[in-house]
Amino acid sequence: MRFLKVFFALIIMINSASSWAQVNYQISITEPAHHVAQVRAEFEVTEAKALTLMLPAWRSGKYQILDLAKGVTAFSAVDAQGKAVQWQKTEKSSWTLEPAASGKVTVQYSVYANELGERTRHIDETHAYINSSAFLMFSNEQKSEAVSVQLNVPQGWRSFSGMAKGDNEHQFVAPNYDVLADSPIETGINQHLTFSADGRDYDLVIWGEGNYNAAQMQKDLAKLVQQTDAIWQGYPYQRYVFIVHATDGARGATEHLNSTVIQRDRFTFGKREDYLAFLSTASHELVHTWNVKAYRPAELVPYDYLNPNYSKLLWISEGSTSYFQNQLLLRAGLMTKEEFYADLAKRLDKFVHTPGRLVQSVSESSFDSWISLGGDHGTNFGVNIYSEGYIASWLMDELILKQSGRKASYRELHNQLYQRFGKTTAFTAKDVIAIASELTGEDQNPWWQQQVEKPLNFEIDKLLASFGLQWQQNKEREIFSGVTAENKAGFALVKKVERDSPAWKAGFTTEDLIVSVNGLQLKADLAERLKDFKAGNKVQISYFRQGRLQHQVLVLADQPKGAGKVVPLSKPSRQQKAMHQAWLGVEL
Template sequence: MFNRKSILSLVLLLTCIMAAKAQVKIGFEVSFKEPQAHYAEVQMNISGLVKDYVDVKMPVWTPGSYLVREFEKSVEEFKATASGKAVRVEKVRKNTWRIFSAKAANIQINYRVYAFEISVRTPFIDESHAFLSPTGIFMHPDGMIKSPSTVKIIPFKTWSKVSTGLTPVAGENFTYKATDFDILYDSPIEVGNQDVFEFMASGVRHEVAMYGGGNYDKEKLKVDMAKIVEQETAVYGENPNKYYLFIVHNFARGGGGLEHLNSTTLGATRTAYNTEAGYKGFLGLVAHEYHHLWNVKRLRPVALGPFDYDNENYTTNLWVAEGFTSYYENKYMHRAGFNDANTFVNDLAGGIAVVLNTPGSKYQSASESSYDAWIIGYRPNENSKNNSISYYNKGEVIGILMDLEIINATKGAKSLDDVMKAMYLQCKTLKRGYTDAEFKAMVEKISGISFTNFWAKYVNGVDDAEYVKYFGYAGVDVSTENATPGKPVTGASGQLSNSGLVVTSVTRNSAAWIDGLNVNDEIVSLDDVSINDALSTLRLRSPMLSLDILPVVAKKNIGEVLKVKIKRDGIDKELSLTLKENPSVRLKATINENATAAQKAVFQKWAGK
């Protein structure tokens, strides 16, 4: 039992500890001596942390991209001084450096980072710009994730701009502050001569930083991106930011995006803005990543924050986080006026067809796909399509079905929008993420019906989507046809090489699968026609191709035998493939003009227009 003196002593001790933590200051300075060689120079200053040694750690992954990427592999020339004197440094884990500071009050750490991987989730530096993806650049003292820090950027001599979602430090050029390392690690930084423009939407100032040039129309983008922002904010009833940044990297061929708390990084094709498909593709990417402002960054699975930056962070709910966001991308494009109702329903039907046509959808559930993101999702192999399904694709299908089920059950009064808003507010109130059970409970509360069977079939099970039934709720007819009626298929694809055609993919239960054609087999001839002769009549735009486009295959009938001569590990072999019908299907959605009043009410709520 504590007496009064013990309690006072404990209070004094806690006060001293809090004061000591408050006195610790962490600052970074990033410069670029050799950008053409793809290096950043990082100086980290720590003061007030008086210990025998200090461990500093670099994250091994970046939130939103569920793969351990080992960013520490790019760190060079790590060294440290304590109170101005060089001190011993020892690497004690793959991502942890121990500095023997001997209770010095001031520590300076210097290291270089090699950055030459183009993606939205990895740092990249060359003579034209620097993209600093923070988890691959910065480090934190062990156990001090919640500590504030400052970052000063010193642009290369030919660069003049810095774009980031971090808060500027008043009166200090290119200097920013983060309230903790979660914020720092979630705030990418673009340095260079990017083209910057702004627009207002939903009361929020939005900045767009364009790198790499392109045939974009800034004035048109301002209007159209604002439409997307306003549609998304309307679902959740509030926009949690005062400022939001789009960093856009324009390349010869680009794509992909990564969400952050008040920013996103997008990849785009610089010459595609003036085509309908290219422009809508970019707006769809904007819609997807902006939706993560709520779904993932704030409305999130409980496992995704606070983060463990040293290890994998497992969750079974990425089908909500990413899959629902893919679904909402289509909804926002329709609601904002970029796609008509016919395009809307057919894009969604196409998404269902993708899952139906992926053999792995029969073997891996959406929840399993989410959990296995760390080992399969970001590093698929030649057999992944046969034993796994993307939580993006399967989650999109679940979103479609769930939305229609809720709308139908409530006779058009409620939709998935209501669930997403309620879960966002719940996470905001509880200051934590949701569990799978909590998400299911909210769906049932909003809809007024049980979703236990739905969860068993579509979330934790591998049942095919009952798309005719669900689209029928909204008066949309869906027809199904074979993707290539009457045409035989081998089920194998290959890649052109100097020696001919090498098999790269074999589809489960296809002729190639059943009759023993393997990945890495080198095809010598088909029905005694040399592979070079078989390819000679084709005008190929890509080194990747399906064997089924070759004339010697296409002229055959379903059930006929294709004789295939191969080399396998240098040994000649001959196989006989009994050609099968293509199991893939195409779906076509048609809005029924004679739909009932109830169906029209469901469609109206579903489409949101």
């Protein structure tokens, strides 16, 4: 009876949002064609003292300062009597008000929302994507208070979020600002499909037109969400929302508390490989609901919205998520073993062609994610927390499987992180090492120091052989220069030069504008043009560097064509077969 009283009390609270929320927001889509919204926010002040309002400088899921306040203009504030409140901007993301008395303070400002690819804010005539971090200010004193957000949108628009609905279809409520900031809203003209699995409800909201099959997406996502018990016991959500943007010029995805937004070019759903990439992304974001949202590195708890949240464990947050994503697809029957192996081969090929793996550890890469240059520098002098974190996770999985006699795996380590830190959220490196040591019965501090705190050091062939696999390089070879270029009509703009490659040794660098090979204008893709030559050939490359025409001889090399194949050994042992089964949940 007591439980029912509490339950109904919560229902009443949610359905009477304006009566219980301490901070009320209103977002009005006033000029959609020009990407502008008007924001109105009400804050209660208990005494006449300074009130500082802040807009986050970054959003969760992207470890980079975005300076979101740059989109805010026309700020003003009034008190309960409608009198202007004195204020000044005290920092790039902070506004300090000086109310003359206690009571309600109302602020208003405009937000320019045309950053779709950042997955922060975007408004046009067809929709608005609202990550509250990029729209709604907060005060530290009231950050833990209940909030409501009311949308005023064009007629015919439909609104969805992982947050609970308030008094109407365009109002949402949350217990505090952290939940609000981690529960994006998609409102506009969209498709909406639903399904249920294991007693939980799911929404699929699609904005944009493209060559996708919404019914197929719904069916496959329903299969995917039922595989998470292979890793975790229990769920951190009762309802989950997949938001899909089928658009132009925006790619990527971001995890949130009980939802995700996935962006893909509108015509990249039809081919098998493209659709599989979509499912892999959906799986990645679903895994994040546990790994990052239910438990995450202690340095990110609570989020400091104005400053970088440095952590040496982001490789677990992102790399381990990448490691699990295709395993769930494989278990769901949405990906074949051959497709899983093909992806593995590509990852190994990328690892080999990342000279930075000899320079930077996954721990260092995690800490430096906030300032990572990526691109050419990232390839040659650093590693990526996603791809390198995948390999580190795989190595730890092999370690646990072997030393536990296959009684435990890396999946169990993550389940333990969820069971132990699913409520407190924060875990440390010591916690991960301690769990790994418990699962294996051996102290894993030495392994951690060798493989996490230092650049990865292992033999690919031995790692694959542990699971009854081998990496077969193609016998056919292809020309290798080491240049990655953006090809346009008449020239190739150098984007990357792999360290110690022929192009590196010849002195080529990023932003070189290649215009001819052996005196003939470059009219084709650079890589295609170089196929006219053989390994050992010397070719003269003409290029512009900082507007000055230069010429350089490039001595070409070759390499196995493509990423090769990961395939089963011809005669795997019983031990190898057992390891493969324990690793992926499917027979070798």
